[in-house]
Amino acid sequence: MFALSLAEARAALRARTISAVELTDAYLGAIEALNPQLNAYVLVMPEAARAQAAAADAALARGEAGALTGIPLAIKDLFCTKGVRTTAASRILEPFIPPYESTVTANLLRDGAVFLGKANMDEFAMGSSNMTSAFGPVTNPWTRRGDNRPLVPGGSSGGSAAAVAARLALGATATDTGGSIRQPAGFCGLVGIKPTYGRCSRWGVVAFASSLDQAGPLARTVEDAAILLGSMAGYDPKDATSADLPVPDFSAACARGVKGLRIGIPREYVSDGMAPEIGALWEQGRAWLQDAGATIVDVSLPHTKYALATYYIVAPAEASSNLARYDGVRFGLRREGADLTELYENTRAEGFGAEVKRRVLIGTYVLSAGYYDAYYLRAQKVRALILRDFTEVFRDVDALLTPTAPSAAFGQGEKMDDPVTMYLNDVFTVPANMAGIPGISVPAGLDAQGLPLGLQVLGKPFDEETVFAVAAALERAAVFWALPTIRAGR
Amino acid sequence: MSLDPDAIRRVARLARIRVPEVDIPRLQADLNGILGWIEMLNEVDVDGVEPLAGGTTLALRLRADVVTDGGMPEAVLANAPDRAGEFFAVPKVVE
Numbered sequence: 027m028f029a030l031s032l033a034e035a036r037a038a039l040r041a042r043t044i045s046a047v048e049l050t051d052a053y054l055g056a057i058e059a060l061n062p063q064l065n066a067y068v069l070v071m072p073e074a075a076r077a078q079a080a081a082a083d084a085a086l087a088r089g090e091a092g093a094l095t096g097i098p099l100a101i102k103d104l105f106c107t108k109g110v111r112t113t114a115a116s117r118i119l120e121p122f123i124p125p126y127e128s129t130v131t132a133n134l135l136r137d138g139a140v141f142l143g144k145a146n147m148d149e150f151a152m153g154s155s156n157m158t159s160a161f162g163p164v165t166n167p168w169t170r171r172g173d174n175r176p177l178v179p180g181g182s183s184g185g186s187a188a189a190v191a192a193r194l195a196l197g198a199t200a201t202d203t204g205g206s207i208r209q210p211a212g213f214c215g216l217v218g219i220k221p222t223y224g225r226c227s228r229w230g231v232v233a234f235a236s237s238l239d240q241a242g243p244l245a246r247t248v249e250d251a252a253i254l255l256g257s258m259a260g261y262d263p264k265d266a267t268s269a270d271l272p273v274p275d276f277s278a279a280c281a282r283g284v285k286g287l288r289i290g291i292p293r294e295y296v297s298d299g300m301a302p303e304i305g306a307l308w309e310q311g312r313a314w315l316q317d318a319g320a321t322i323v324d325v326s327l328p329h330t331k332y333a334l335a336t337y338y339i340v341a342p343a344e345a346s347s348n349l350a351r352y353d354g355v356r357f358g359l360r361r362e363g364a365d366l367t368e369l370y371e372n373t374r375a376e377g378f379g380a381e382v383k384r385r386v387l388i389g390t391y392v393l394s395a396g397y398y399d400a401y402y403l404r405a406q407k408v409r410a411l412i413l414r415d416f417t418e419v420f421r422d423v424d425a426l427l428t429p430t431a432p433s434a435a436f437g438q439g440e441k442m443d444d445p446v447t448m449y450l451n452d453v454f455t456v457p458a459n460m461a462g463i464p465g466i467s468v469p470a471g472l473d474a475q476g477l478p479l480g481l482q483v484l485g486k487p488f489d490e491e492t493v494f495a496v497a498a499a500l501e502r503a504a505v506f507w508a509l510p511t512i513r514a515g516r
Numbered sequence: 517m518s519l520d521p522d523a524i525r526r527v528a529r530l531a532r533i534r535v536p537e538v539d540i541p542r543l544q545a546d547l548n549g550i551l552g553w554i555e556m557l558n559e560v561d562v563d564g565v566e567p568l569a570g571g572t573t574l575a576l577r578l579r580a581d582v583v584t585d586g587g588m589p590e591a592v593l594a595n596a597p598d599r600a601g602e603f604f605a606v607p608k609v610v611e
Contacts, residue, residue, distance in 0.1 A: 123594070125588075125592075224571070240571075263579070269572070332560055353532070354597060357595035360598070387543070388550055391547070404558075405557065407567050408560050409567075410566055411562070445550055459571075462573075
């Protein structure tokens with residue numbers, strides 16, 4: 027049962043060769059067996075999941091199958107779920123039970139999905155390793171050949187990625203502010219897409235940096251990601267930046283092929299100390315797409331090297347503003363003080379972890395009187411130049427091919443000496459967030475130690491269809507068959 | 517630009533985060549490391565460039581200025597750490 031992809035499980039459910047209750051029970055059993063080791067879920071919802079699965083079986087029996095009827099998913103703990111604790115992996119939200127459902131999860135429920143539980147993540151989605159979670163680190167189901175030391179799953183959607191890779195869910199919701207879907211997808215041998223900014227509603231998703239945050243799926247195949255995104259996406263009047271555009275048939279786009287497409291290879295996507303296998307895999311990806319009928323074009327995005335520094339002004343600035351709401355008054359943790367200011371200061375000192383504090387402080391500083399122009403305004407101008415680079419290059423090409431991350435998964439506790447070393451993980455993923463364009467990571471090969479490596483495809487705004495077409499072509503050529511060490515059903 | 521201990525205390529106060537004195541040196545090193553790295557943006561020529569604030573270049577929609585939701589005090593107060601009737605309660609601010 028664990029070998030089935032989401033698309034295959036859906037076909038089996040519709041053919042009634044398996045039941046939704048059987049499928050959900052199998053996944054709940056897998057979670058019980060492996061979650062103590064992986065820490066992928068911070069909350070498991072067995073009763074609710076079984077009830078949803080029973081309802082799915084009833085719907086299937088009536089011949090009323092939605093796009094995801096009976097499909098068990100993990101929900102990143104950044105998505106508000108009505109009546110179910112939602113923490114953003116922060117102590118400050120430990121007691122928070124939302125009285126509403128996020129639009130993205132409501133869309134999934136509308137289509138019949140089963141929610142197994144809430145997935146671990148970096149606190150407030152700030153991190154690239156899942157090491158900043160108040161619930162502790164997540165272990166990557168993959169290990170280096172002959173070496174059992176635990177590796178990080180990437181972040182911030184580390185719990186979502188570990189759950190899908192270890193077969194503790196058929197798919198998962200995730201969010202991506204600077205790479206938090208694509209980098210964990212790369213580290214865990216999964217497919218993950220950050221759609222165009224505005225494609226998925228941000229309503230009910232705990233905010234980090236509102237001009238960058240986008241929801242998207244993590245899945246085991248390109249088609250599975252397409253099915254999930256098709257359900258998650260769509261116009262929502264409750265999000266002022268939600269795009270009022272129809273949701274295309276992403277699954278159909280996977281079969282399009284790349285014949286006649288022009289694929290750009292941006293020469294700036296290299297980094298110091300990048301593993302040689304990653305450069306070789308990028309070359310291989312270029313050859314695969316050429317063999318499939320695409321034309322390869324060398325292109326330049328000259329402001330690429332400034333994207334990450336721009337991000338570390340814009341994202342903390344927006345975070346310092348968004349996180350001002352956590353004051354111990356209306357919801358979440360409260361720590362008393364002698365007066366109201368002390369109550370705020372004590373609550374936030376105890377409620378936020380070290381990385382969140384660093385980013386709120388940086389954000390407060392770059393927005394403060396006397397520094398706004400030098401930091402924040404300048405960053406917004408560089409951001410405009412990054413977008414201009416993409417706009418110009420997309421006049422000539424249909425999509426871009428790059429590596430997903432400059433390394434494979436690293437060990438828990440590594441890259442923790444200074445914040446900037448950790449930030450460099452997102453060097454290839456951040457530009458897409460700055461420009462608001464869609465990007466997908468596809469597992470394409472293994473490094474010398476047997477760890478998965480991803481290739482990233484970037485596309486034009488609201489042209490996820492081409493992104494899926496290119497990703498599916500890479501998937502067909504790569505024939506990525508490797509499986510993680512820790513997984514259900516072995 | 518780099519932050520001295522007084523600047524760290526001032527920013528922490530603005531952010532309403534209590535920072536114990538013992539944490540200041542480490543925070544100073546971390547924040548100055550980040551700010552030093554960000555300095556690279558000074559080499560970019562941004563003359564005449566319009567700042568980009570949002571994640572989309574699509575025009576933002578306007579909606580009618582009408583009430584679309586509300587009338588649910590119990591749901592709004594359900595997560596309050598302290599309440600008094602239908603209000604959030606905080607320590608006394610005015611003597």
